[in-house]
Amino acid sequence: MVRYKRSFASDNNAVVHPKIMEALQEANNCHVLSYGEDHYTESARERFREVFGEDSEVFFVFNGTGANVTGLASMTMPYQTIICTDYAHIHVDECGAAERFIGCRLLPLHSEDGKLRPEQIMPALSAVGVEHHSQPGVVSVTQCTEVGTVYTAEELKKLAQFSHANNLLVHMDGARIANAAAYLGTSLKAITADVGIDVLSFGGTKNGLMFGEAVVFFNRKLAQNYKYIRKQGTQLASKMRYIAVQFDVLLSSRLWLENASKANAMAALLAREAEKIPGITITQPVEANGVFVSMPQAAAERLQQRCFFYPWDKEKSEYRWMTSFDMEEEDIMEFIEAVKAAME
Template identity: 50%
Template sequence: MKKTLASDNYAGTSPEIIEAIAKVSNGHQGAYGADDATKEAIEMFKRLLKEDIDVFFTMNGTGANVTALSSVCPSYGAVITSSVAHINVDECGAPEKFGGFKILTIEKEDGKISPEDISPFLVNLGEQHWSQPKVVSITQATEYGTVYTCEEIKAIADFAHQNNLLLHVDGARISNAAVSIGATFKEMLVDTGVDFISFGGTKNGLMFGEAVIFLNTSLSENYKYLRKQGMQLLSKMRFISAQFVALFDGDLWKKNAEHANKMAQLLAEGLQKAEGAKVTQKVQANGVFAILDPKVIPILQEQSPFYVWNEQTHEVRLMCSFDTTEEEINQFITTLEKYQVVEA
């Protein structure tokens, strides 16, 4: 089957993950998390982050985000986030429908928000006619492939806490972000003051499954009920948990993320040298955004499907995965350069 640059969701599953799933399929184990793999995965998260956390596994990223936010934000509340955040544009209104709260958005060219961006939303705190901000949600890495530094996250967390807000991290590509800035998960999430996180695995080699982690355990009291109500409680949970065990064992998470990021850098370098192409965002994780000649886009998509991010400007999104190869990147660039030569 043809590989693509459309999304890291298109990629297959790491062989180590497949092996882990097969291994826990033998015999019977307790359901709904009462199994050895779930206990081991939780202990691994505690070693990576800190001992005092609560970990809950979910079936997918939307489920993780929606149930996590709904557990701390009342229906009269609001979540402040980037305009391109997944919870705003790619979850079919699930956060608002399931949680009942309002999403307040901030327009930023690189998808990264700051305390200064959040401040205007706080002028009506206590005003009964307005939805009350309760949570700030950032995406790490962002939907534009940019990455928050630890200092930037801490600044947002400090500002949020000073204003009685919580900080949530949508970590769909959290491993790519950690590799990008050379930080441990503890440095990036615990030491900065993040309250809770949706920890992604699917985009980094897992078959399925994410985790909701409360670094502030005072927030997690009722989450297990919302997870069940939100249809995210998998009965055979060991098939999610075992994947995370394999992901962390031997630093597979790091190997996969490093490779995907490296392929994105290689792709960006090729695009920057190619006539008629313009990289539009800093390439810090595994995504590359670029403006291409509209005539070449269909030709390239035939070779390696990808999405057009902005139809008006012909900006495209090219995503690299743990199984993207240098050969595929080189073929993509060669096709682009060949087209440009023909048109010159």
């Protein structure tokens, strides 16, 4: 692979995987019908059925915010509440898109490790049936969480069972679900369809695609009107083949796992080396491709001059370092040297 300068700010900063570039090029040699009526899209749909089961149904969209908003719109009525964590991307990083376009209230619950658990949700159910209160409708989890932790299959199953028993649907923001499956050593199905997730936003962009995400329905009833929601939600691509063909390659060659495993391994190495540096503390378990550290602000600012990354919690002097599939050990060690220099 050609060498590029690496960034630890976000896995969105990574390149497009060369195999994805090749697939885009290959799909670029003839006219096909638009809006998904083409053989590339049909083939990608088939790949999703192989991975997630015959009962699943997939729709392709442009981006993660669009996947979340349109997916959630198919699961809710405007008088309902979407329960999530206070770190949730839908709550913090989507400019209020869910509230604006779905009309639902979001209920962010505090969570140190980014995970939701039944006992946190229980108090939010006290007003079920009371017409003056927004009604809990959906529990939205993020896998991997925004702080790089990973729900186990058991944790998800417990949460989904609790949710369904209380008439709540379960949505998963899976922008980094590949990293979660790679960490757990499970299939993608084992942490979605098999544990009771109703609708999944399946991430592609952070794992090697140029762009494109997928909304996967395990609860087929919810998929019935989704095509209208997607179109009205401005997420229907006319040149659908260019999203679909990327997913086809990502899933059929297990490139998803290769890329996610690589990104995770780079984060593990980064964490191992960083914790040896006096003054650096790792603040969250490193389970996927995010490393959260606290370090003196002045040192972080010196380091950011050389290699930009985002602050996570300014008050705690906590920062987020993300790794991606296109990093090599030498990129990590080079960054570690820069960290050491900034800490001197």
